[in-house]
Amino acid sequence: MLQQLMSANSAIELRDLTMRFGSQTTSSVLAVDRVSFSLAPREFVSLIGPSGCGKTTILNLLTGLLTEPPEGDVRVLGKKPTAGNPDIAYMLARDSLLPWRTTLENAAYGMEVRGLPRSERETRARELLKQVGLGDFADKYPKALSHGMRQRCALARTFALDSPVLLMDEPFGALDAQTKLTLEDVLMKLWSEHQKTVVFVTHDLAEAIALSDRVIVMSARPGRIVADVPIDLPRPRSVRKLQADHRFHDLYAQLWGLLEQGVAGSE
């Protein structure tokens, strides 16, 4: 009963999560060490840390893509993670657009896999493409799109699923600085309109601060939580305008110190 109550309050909950790779062999590697955190519904939380700290591993675990069972308890909307959980939409660093599908067909791909009727998925894909600014490119193939436009299409595909939980693994990691700022604003707009719970993995501190309600800083392998910092910048935010905001830079300095500490602690 208590369990259910707690789960009902948080969209995502990790308790004492510990993960080892190659646990059957003698040379097992401790990847994630006793990590606990939770997200309230519609909260935007970034996971940040040096590479190899287990950020992506945690996302893959939530997606249900990992085959090795972890120690500890993990819940997404009160349920254990399973592959293909319709409550989750997943977005990768690379856009993964299918090159033989048009922008519209790519935006509808997730819904198609999940068995939505054709007319519904087309209407929704068109609507989402309009929201990410690709309304005029519905019939183009990915080869005709720039990197930024391809990632816009991937955003449309992700939000079109209308899953309450979004897991994003460095979705803008491969973009140039200018395009990145633009897409971060697109994401902010989508997020405030669609009201989703987001776990956002990134190695870009500025990005994490600009987008999130909270930033969780992790240490180098084995991944532990170094700090869980609330970002009290007012919303709605413009990522571009934040670049000139002194509170943004104060938070950056504070978090940078924590991040350095996490790297140093493991050395």
Add this chain to the structure above:
Amino acid sequence: MNRAFRLSLGHAVFIVAFVGLWEFMSARGILDPTFFGRPSGIVAYLWRGFVADKNLWKDLFYTILAATIAFWGGSVAAVFVGLLFAMLPRLHKACEPYLTLLNSMPRIALAPLFLLWFGLGIGSKIAVAVSLTFFIVLSSTVAGIKGVNSDHLILSRALGATPSQIFFKVTLPSAVPIIFSGLRLGLVYSLLGVVGAELLAAEHGLGQVLAYLQSTFDMDGVMALLLLLVLLGLSITVVMNWIEHRLLVWQ
């Protein structure tokens, strides 16, 4: 005058000059027509074969028929086996050494055996051509399926795609370009197999005509047949380019 037009004009001038020089040198006895034929003789041969006597139509028909049957049979079987291997990797592993063995054999060397088994009709040359086409299309099908982008698989699995959804929505379409380049090669090789088998022995077919003309020292005829085979191969390429262009707009 645009560039493309000037280029094709240039080609036309070169070909006319080349053929003219050939004819001129043959007439003056500098080039021996016994070994090289001469353009006027080649044209006369083709005229007799296709317009006056019309005897070449039948052979052309048999060659194209055999190559077409071999191409379709060999390709369909190869794509089917390739997909089967993709679904059953252990079967692929078990069959691989035998396939490598068969594929290492110069297939044209099987022609005498096939002639014995299937006779002088259309069967033996189809068998030779299939033995060439099948392996080419099979290896490209297997390569195409293995070459699927792992990001696409991860994304689809995270979305909850079933194995059959992954196969039809991701693996198969991503393999199409490579399978297609195998098919293009397979068609050229099925023509090669058919003509090769006909050269050895056949009732009808351009290869058989070619062997006969060579043995009777009819060089105009030999050259005419070679020209015909070039045109045949060329039209195959043109048709395949057209289909590829229509099929793979996204590339």
